[in-house]
Amino acid sequence: MPKDTDGHWLPPLPVPHQSGQLRDKRGQNPVLDERGLFIIHAVLMHTGKVLWFCGHAETLDYPLEAYVFDPHLPAGPAVRKPFPNGADLFCCFCVQLRDGKILVVGGSQLDHVEPGTTYDPRTDYRGSSGSSTILIFDPSKGKMGGEWEKPGRKLLQGRWYPTAVVLGDGSVIVVSGRRELADFRNPPNGWPTSKLVEWVTNRGIAQVVEHLKPPDYLPQPVTGANRMIPIYPGIHLAPDDRLYTTHTNWGQEIDEPPTLSLTIRPTGAAVTGTWTEYVRPTARARQPQREEGMSVMLPVVLDPATKKRDPNSVGKFLVVGGGFAVDSTGVSLVRRPVATPAPPWTITTPQGLGTLAYHEQKIAVREPVEILDTSLAGAPRWTAVPGLRRPPRINGHCVLLPDATVLILGGHDAYKWNAKVNSPDANLRHVPLTTPTLEVEIYTPGGGFHLGAPMRHPRMYHSIAMLLADGSVIVAGGADPNEHEPSLVYPRTFNGRTYLGTSRLLAAAPAGATVLGLDISPSVYARAFPTMPPQTAVVIDPGPSEIRAALVSQHMAPPPAPVSSEFFFLRIATPLPRAIPNGTRVDFEPAPIGLPVPRVNEWVSATGVSEPFAFSTPLNRKDYEIYLPPYFYKSGTRPVLPPLKPGAVQVKYGETFTVLTPDAARITRVAIMRPAAVTHHTDTEQRFIELPFTANGATSLSVTMVPTTDSSLVTPGYYMLWILAGALPCLEARFIQIIGWPALRSPSVPVEVTPPAPLAPGGIHG
Numbered sequence: 081m082p083k084d085t086d087g088h089w090l091p092p093l094p095v096p097h098q099s100g101q102l103r104d105k106r107g108q109n110p111v112l113d114e115r116g117l118f119i120i121h122a123v124l125m126h127t128g129k130v131l132w133f134c135g136h137a138e139t140l141d142y143p144l145e146a147y148v149f150d151p152h153l154p155a156g157p158a159v160r161k162p163f164p165n166g167a168d169l170f171c172c173f174c175v176q177l178r179d180g181k182i183l184v185v186g187g188s189q190l191d192h193v194e195p196g197t198t199y200d201p202r203t204d205y206r207g208s209s210g211s212s213t214i215l216i217f218d219p220s221k222g223k224m225g226g227e228w229e230k231p232g233r234k235l236l237q238g239r240w241y242p243t244a245v246v247l248g249d250g251s252v253i254v255v256s257g258r259r260e261l262a263d264f265r266n267p268p269n270g271w272p273t274s275k276l277v278e279w280v281t282n283r284g285i286a287q288v289v290e291h292l293k294p295p296d297y298l299p300q301p302v303t304g305a306n307r308m309i310p311i312y313p314g315i316h317l318a319p320d321d322r323l324y325t326t327h328t329n330w331g332q333e334i335d336e337p338p339t340l341s342l343t344i345r346p347t348g349a350a351v352t353g354t355w356t357e358y359v360r361p362t363a364r365a366r367q368p369q370r371e372e373g374m375s376v377m378l379p380v381v382l383d384p385a386t387k388k389r390d391p392n393s394v395g396k397f398l399v400v401g402g403g404f405a406v407d408s409t410g411v412s413l414v415r416r417p418v419a420t421p422a423p424p425w426t427i428t429t430p431q432g433l434g435t436l437a438y439h440e441q442k443i444a445v446r447e448p449v450e451i452l453d454t455s456l457a458g459a460p461r462w463t464a465v466p467g468l469r470r471p472p473r474i475n476g477h478c479v480l481l482p483d484a485t486v487l488i489l490g491g492h493d494a495y496k497w498n499a500k501v502n503s504p505d506a507n508l509r510h511v512p513l514t515t516p517t518l519e520v521e522i523y524t525p526g527g528g529f530h531l532g533a534p535m536r537h538p539r540m541y542h543s544i545a546m547l548l549a550d551g552s553v554i555v556a557g558g559a560d561p562n563e564h565e566p567s568l569v570y571p572r573t574f575n576g577r578t579y580l581g582t583s584r585l586l587a588a589a590p591a592g593a594t595v596l597g598l599d600i601s602p603s604v605y606a607r608a609f610p611t612m613p614p615q616t617a618v619v620i621d622p623g624p625s626e627i628r629a630a631l632v633s634q635h636m637a638p639p640p641a642p643v644s645s646e647f648f649f650l651r652i653a654t655p656l657p658r659a660i661p662n663g664t665r666v667d668f669e670p671a672p673i674g675l676p677v678p679r680v681n682e683w684v685s686a687t688g689v690s691e692p693f694a695f696s697t698p699l700n701r702k703d704y705e706i707y708l709p710p711y712f713y714k715s716g717t718r719p720v721l722p723p724l725k726p727g728a729v730q731v732k733y734g735e736t737f738t739v740l741t742p743d744a745a746r747i748t749r750v751a752i753m754r755p756a757a758v759t760h761h762t763d764t765e766q767r768f769i770e771l772p773f774t775a776n777g778a779t780s781l782s783v784t785m786v787p788t789t790d791s792s793l794v795t796p797g798y799y800m801l802w803i804l805a806g807a808l809p810c811l812e813a814r815f816i817q818i819i820g821w822p823a824l825r826s827p828s829v830p831v832e833v834t835p836p837a838p839l840a841p842g843g844i845h846g
Contacts, residue, residue, distance in 0.1 A: 144169075
């Protein structure tokens with residue numbers, strides 16, 4: 081594949097991290113954790129460094145810590161930043177504030193641990209419910225990449241999978257997210273009836289829109305704006321000062337609403353909000369269910385002839401991929417139950433049946449790309465964009481590039497949890513297979529899609545992708561169905577669970593043995609082992625003195641009396657070079673043919689009731705890859721933008737400022753780009769705005785910043801400044817801070833109207 085048209089992927093590298101210990105819910109029973117750092121949240125900071133993290137990830141119990149990664153020093157020391165107060169930021173949302181600090185809202189509610197009792201995962205687990213966490217990370221504080229500020233703020237409602245959007249004055253709106261788990265115990269221990277009524281009425285989804293205003297970012301409710309919408313909604317601030325939804329979300333826990341806009345208006349010290357529904361035919365998306373699709377504002381560019389802003393490029397949002405995962409009756413797998421909003425809270429509509437009921441990914445159109453045009457108040461318009469080469473693209477990413485194109489990458493073609501690998505349950509139910517999407521696609525507004533170089537590894541659900549300051553794109557995390565999570569050496573009982581993964585213990589065997597007895601008690605775990613193919617790598621006593629052999633065959637036999645455990649016998653290709661004692665740990669790695677091995681951290685309840693996860697868990701990748709777009713390989717020399725002097729970093733709205741470069745005479749474009757703050761498939765931060773400029777001889781440019789009236793197009797804060805010579809962006813962007821922000825404006829509440837004329841084919845600009 082030619083690199084100057086398709087780009088190129090560098091080999092994957094491990095995410096830098098420090099090994100640590102995992103402890104149970106009471107801070108006891110330390111377990112060595114060398115699994116590596118899984119990334120599902122990432123923010124590019126104005127220092128050029130990346131703040132990234134995961135959180136517990138539900139029952140996987142990853143460490144509660146973030147890291148600061150320096151792309152310029154990828155082999156440098158791993159800089160750990162533990163979450164304050166033991167917060168769990170798994171499934172939170174991040175945005176960049178106008179002073180360059182990073183705001184984090186929501187995440188996972190901490191598990192319930194009653195003093196003096198044993199933790200019961202069936203009743204005390206909270207990891208898929210929302211926390212009210214508000215945290216701020218300051219990249220400029222300290223000497224090691226930044227520090228967390230002292231916590232103290234709390235959201236008005238718990239939020240798991242919320243979305244946050246920065247407004248034109250630098251304040252922040254927070255919408256949706258799954259609430260904290262309701263407590264239905266009788267008073268005084270449980271919630272009051274009024275609070276339970278609210279929770280049940282809104283099906284456990286946060287309906288209050290919250291406004292966080294600088295400088296303290298204490299939340300207040302947006303009056304009149306209460307509305308539940310699906311969690312992790314795609315919602316963006318448009319240049320007309322209103323927020324628009326794009327139908328992308330985590331899942332159809334509730335019905336997808338029509339296209340919406342939210343108008344925020346200041347009223348004294350408070351703010352009010354009004355949702356507008358758009359139902360005319362032109363305001364209806366061809367694919368309104370875009371579960372785990374992605375959306376991004378398209379580049380706002382200048383007309384090459386007039387050197388003024390091209391109005392056809394303003395207010396347009398590219399929406400890619402997604403679908404609707406349903407069971408055989410067409411019901412969403414993750415539908416929230418509907419209950420009567422009064423005791424005894426009788427269920428009237430049951431919840432979705434979950435992953436094992438997966439039947440199909442409904443795709444309304446086979447070219448699932450549309451553009452939402454918000455440029456005409458009261459008349460948002462949807463138009464289809466044909467040509468996506470690898471549809472339908474679920475759980476992928478859209479990354480704006482400095483050459484005004486959009487990189488589409490990652491994801492898969494069907495439901496995230498049916499990367500079924502070797503799950504007997506999935507096979508028994510004939511669950512359709514999910515296929516990872518490896519090739520990237522480059523979208524040129526007005527020019528269609530081009531298929532580019534494939535990634536080295538799948539990057540499916542729970543991945544990130546973002547543009548770095550050198551023009552490369554970093555991708556990390558993601559599920560990979562070709563491999564499996566490494567095992568942890570859990571005690572047999574940990575956090576109230578009986579861990580079957582630690583039943584991978586061998587009976588004593590002499591040197592020279594080729595048949596090994598594997599303890600598989602409780603016997604429910606045995607069902608996974610027959611799926612291991614010959615040549616699977618058997619790793620005995622993992623570590624510096626480990627013994628490795630290839631699997632020949634395996635069979636099950638009843639235990640010899642009076643032994644209570646059951647054994648599964650493994651025949652290996654090479655004799656043991658030394659004797660092994662009873663209880664020696666064993667692990668497995670995929671065979672060369674690529675088939676996986678059974679998951680290792682499956683568990684059953686302490687009561688003996690089988691509660692294993694339904695599918696064989698894919699590996700959560702702990703590495704990252706770097707993509708070098710085609711402009712890294714095109715002929716010519718990329719221009720140089722020297723480091724900015726301290727006085728040149730801050731630029732006011734409407735100001736004409738000077739940019740020094742030895743390549744001034746050949747610069748054809750100047751643009752600013754908002755750094756990414758991405759999680760899952762959602763990012764409200766990315767923006768590309770071309771700025772007018774004139775060359776002052778051979779060494780400097782005079783560039784004009786947008787006026788304050790454009791603060792909803794260019795929200796205040798830090799941006800990457802790019803200069804380009806034709807299709808070649810500069811070797812390194814520089815960060816500037818846009819200041820002098822206006823007060824929050826008060827746009828009118830739109831009334832839906834019919835567009836005055838049909839949109840041009842494809843809804844795209846040149």
